[in-house]
Amino acid sequence: MKFGLTMWRMSAATVACCAALCCAADAAAQTRKKHTTAAKSSASHPPHAAASSHKSSAHAQPRSSHKAAPSRAAAHGKHYTKAPAVAATAESRRLSSAFTASSQLRPMAQQLAATRSAAAYSGVRSYAASHTGEASAAAYIALGHAAQLDHNYSDAQRAYAQAAASGDALDDYADYLGAQSALQAGHANDAIQILSGFTQKHPNSLFVPNVPTALANAYLANNDAADAIRVLSAVQGTPAANKVDFRSTLARANQMRGNTAEAARLYRGIYLGDPIAPEAQTARTQLQAMNVPLTAAESKQHADALYNAKQYTLAAQEYRALQKNDASLSQADRDALEIYAAVCDLRLKRLSHSDVSHLPVTGDDSAALKLYLDSELARNDNDFAQHDIIVSQLEQQYPHSRWLEEALYSGGNMYLVKGDMANAESNYERLVDRFPRSTYAPSSHWHAAWLSYRLRRFSDAARLMDEQIQRYPAGSEVPGALYWRARLYEDVEHNLGQAENYYQALSASYINSYYAMLGRQRLAVIQSQAQSVPPPAALAGIHPVEGYRLTADLPENDVHLIKARLLANASLNEYIRPELQLGDPNNEWSAFAEAQIYQSFGENTRALQAMKRAKIPFFSLPVSNVPMEYWQIVFPRPYWSQLTADAQEQGVDPYLVAALIRQESEFNPGAVSHANAYGLMQLIPSTGKAIAKRRGMRHFQTSMLLDPSTNLALGVEDLHNSIAKYGGQVEYALASYNAGDTPIRRWINMGGYKDIPEWVESIPYTETREYVQAIIRNREMYRAIYSGR
Template identity: 60%
Template sequence: MGWRNKGTMVTIGGKVWLAVVAAASIGMSVPCSAGYTVGQAQATTPATAQSKPQSKKAPKTPPKSGTSSAGAGKASGSKTKGASGKARAGASGKTSGSKTTGKKGTASRKRHVVSRKPTAQTIRLTSAFKASELLRPMAQQLAATRSAAAYSGVEAYARQHPGEGAAAAYLALGHAAMLDHRYDDAVGSYRQANVSGTALDDYADCLGAQAAIQGGHGADAYGLLDRFAERHPESIFDASAPVLLANAHLQQNDPQGALKVLVPLVDSAQASHVDFRYALARAYQASGDTAHAASIYSRIYAGFPLSVEASQARTQLQAMNTPPTAAERKVHADQLFNAKRYAEAGEEYHSIERDGSGLSVADHDALLIYAAASDMRLKKISRREVEKLPDTKDDSAALKLYLLAELSRNENDQSAHDALIAQMVRDFPTSRWLEEALYSGGNMYLLKHDAQQATYHYALLVKLFPKSLYAPSAHWRAAWMNYRQHNYAEAARLMEEQIQMFGGGIEIPGALYWRGRIYEDEEKNFGQAANYYRALSGSYINSYYAGLARQRLNVLKTQTASVAPAAALSAVHVPVVPELTGELPENEPHLIKARLLANAALNEYIGPEIQASETSSEWGALAQAEIYASYGETTRAIQSMKHSGISFFSLPLDEVPTVYWKLLFPQPYWADLTASSRKNGLDPFLVASLIRQESEFNAGVVSHANAWGLMQLLPSVGKAAAKKQGIKHFDANMLLNPATNLQLGTLNLREVMDRFGGQAEYALAAYNAGDVPVRQWMEVGDYKDIAEFVESIPYSETREYVQAILRNREIYRALYAVQ
């Protein structure tokens, strides 16, 4: 079959846009998706480190304080297990920073947007915005609650504000009706929007067509979608409207009409999108050209395995008696596995094996082992079941050994685990499963504080798999283990190697800082230490370690002699200064439309509308966040800034307009936050930073671990704090009240701080991971300072949590200390 001996997995990720249209596709209809494609991928083998950046990121903390039973902010002193002891102990392997356009290593220039002169279009859009400005809070409430009162309020606004105000109101009503699956009502509202105004007529047409199709009246969509791009130039729906029109024809049993729409576009960019391909295949199938249809369905099934269309394509292939081949199904199952959809992947592996058509004995046996790997991820397989798996002679044999090694790890049988690793090294030295096993083994020993064994596993992984996505974190863990064992010469060598081999990785600030500390503390080369600290502060200026580096520079300032920078420093990435502006182009049509969309609560289209502007790279992040913040969506504003692609933590505060920083580090509920913080003797900026990390200021969030509100408190912790505060008849819903959550959360944080002598680093680690593991880490210590403790935290999530909060506290102080 050609799959068993492939040792490398390649995943090609599709383009994912910051704002993805959130509309459900029902039946054959396609939502107005602005032409963006999400999640295209291909695969040949399952679960390898070289293909899954997200895999084994941890060791994740035991349930985190704000979001889990183990956190000190929730249930202090409770027992926790680090990521179930799984392969989740090293640093994550992500790269720091994001790509941005701009100038390297130069101070940013003050950017001024060159605003267009008003045009007839922008004057019309601005007028529509002003006409509907008072609608925004009502429309947003309707989108959020869809209550009878909210519907009535927006309907009344439409009656009282004829023209563009009514048009925006009817769009809001149509959108809400769509969410409630009342498609006929939606069609009526969109029709009224078209009659009332023209500012958002492309939305009224496209969304109206979608509602008509989903309501089973595809013919009513023809007029709305015909010559769409000609009637609505520069609309974000120009690329997707033909697919919607084709689906309308297909719903009306008119495949020739669909082909007439789609075939002329087969060489366009839109033709590469899965929704276009699926509609085209359906059209060929319905017209009787099953060979052409089957070819397209097969490509969808293999090339877009995570899409809804892939499942639909398989159904159609079976209906035409041309089902996917075993090899195609195997590729599909591999990609499901890599996407962590283990149940679906396992079922597909089992299904291929059960069907058995054309399978050799070796193929059959390999599929059983792949299915077992899925069951292992779901914790649904026993040692006995793994041991009963067939013995093979190809790479699936390495997978079986990996599964046995993981079981031995879970059973705390280190001897058996190490013997299995040794067998894999001997028999399968290039297998991706050895790569997985070595990282998992290193993490296991890290959690057990066995530095020697952890170092062995991490170093061997880097040696055998230098291009692995695990390699940067494994290499850094090996360097750090040597540092902790006082093997300073080897640690220094590895840290320099880290900087040179894995530039841009998230481990680089730590490597720069600790190599500087070795120069300072062990080699007494204060000048070179200062070179490292300056390089760190210059390239990662807002990072946790940059702050520590500046502290060391202050200590060294009277001892430092100038020396030439070490060779490794030439590999340090110079930050890119983006071209950003604090001004917005007020006569930019897409910006005005985005604001108008917020008035109508068509929130999922705000991002795509802004991105449609050719100049949005300079102001789009600001515009999007400001729009979200304007109707109280603080959390979404933070998230849009985080995902903007701007490397904020590598840029000085004064090189990015202040308005960006204040949207990224906002001050909601500030009066209550400062009052509760000061009452409990806490730094308000530390509390704000903790809340930003825990809930992103979403006062109404309840986590999957049953942690509630701003400071993510478990109801049991909230109840205990409420009793101390004299609050009677406590109910968990009280934790969704910002003032109450802050009152109880700051009291709880104060108690955590007191249990750890007021040391913020210990307290934050306990808030995230629980008291018990933190005390264990403290006891195995002999840390020379608190920074060494933080870097030694074995749970990546907890370590990064502590560093992020302390880093962000300093940014809050820099922005608001005078205030």
């Protein structure tokens, strides 16, 4: 057998993350905040093709069958859809009554789910005992859910049983979750009794597809493999049968019944096809127990899958175990596995030059991989000359190897961060020339275009920017390419008509993007002087989003909507979205409904996250085309009175503060990052303590940063200080807030920038560049939404 690296193609996202330059964070950055070390390391290199989500999501065309709402059309001059009318039914009235009856339970139930403290349990128990009917049932469901989370399955089973006896609005939840608890508690017969008639009793329940697997597991707990196979066989061929838990249960049933061949087939499929699922390790254990060995190719396939899932430690262990234990392998195979394991060590930052020097010498593509390892270590040592020598060897000896592709992208990122524009451009151009279909090609092509601009080779930049727009129309780089190509027409070619065409195309298709906002500023300057000219072919593929319809009018009698609201009262938050999607998975209002449920209780962070998950192209839709209720969730203003007072005191734009908080913590006052940053504005304790001392606050404690009032007061002052330190230039201050002072000073001192947008575009840390652009964009969105500007 011969292992080739063609068998081991890593995912693009994994490779890009792995190839990131691990820049040491500036000491000053640690006095501020910063999200996670992983985010910082990935920020050191430009985005790649995986960053093309803007255009793809922006041009999604969801189904729209709703009619316009005249009242909103009159208010905004636009047409909105209206949710289809749903007549009240006995079930909707029953659920509405249960929702009303249990409304006062919600704060206690949510606290119980979050903390599961003795006091929280006591409060919900008291509520359950002092109420009857649906209010009591919802409380018992909340108690059962919390007990399940605490692995107190017998208590959970009893609570769900009490819920089922008290009311029936959520009786399918009480039954299914109660059966799950019974099975976990070792009461298989109770679970069988509940689940055997579940589908007939609750035909429209969310849990119907899960019942066969749950019932089969209950039968298996009673050593009844025949009945387990019977219930599972009845749903073969349905979507439920594709789930890994279904296949694992069916494998166990076949194994118990003695059908080891079928069990082995199923286990092997799980182990190889779902390598990071919890069931995968069980599958491997059972294959070993049945004395069914995996082939060397299968073991390597699993290790490759672990690598692609960034499970580098496990992947290295499997590569080395296979190398050591499989006697069927040739020496070439063993050598290749040793080099594969070394790549895992590189990702884990535990590979040395000595380690690489002791790797075997091979004659296939693993030799290219070994050169790539050497190039990465030279990069880490800032040994640019040695890095370039090794990459040249790769180009000469392995011109088609994916490891050359990796090395060129890594080299481009390295030189970009170091400020060596010419060498960065060279690496990116060579990558695009040799690997035009690489997942790195859109990013590399854009960086080559931008670096040509920065090197003032304007004709090359113009050509490359038009190529960018035409070759990679779905890429996230297109708005920037449109803006800077327009700037070239305006500033260099003095063709104001074409500049106007590009600015208008940018504004029409990416209306709320950072670049469109810049483009409209330029349009205001040149429009009176521009003469109309036909747009060039490069703009032919740029189109505005059309046909997108949103509604803020919910079908109030929809049983799934009412049930979702009732689930929030009982703190079963994880079931809200699935319940809303149960009736019509293509409905256009479920994301808004979910967000509104959270917002109704002041859970602004959850509401914002729900709308983000919906992938609505907010930044490609005019503000007036989206209902105000959506904008109030996507750009919320909690703590607004306090925020504006602090901003006014410090002379800071309150919309800038809101935009920063949205980016930093999504308005979660309890947020604590991996980098030890706290609260709304993600302050490092040392920063908070220093400002508190200057303000005369005594007995400062880090926990005070989780208080919104304190965090805002200290955070707004910190932002003011940063802006003042950079002479009032907000973009510099924001970049410093994210990356620290030292790199910002270095980038400023590089000089040669025509204006601030050019400086922002030249920030070499992707995270920092996108951070600054996002906050400036968000500030303008807040202004547009709430002040009409």
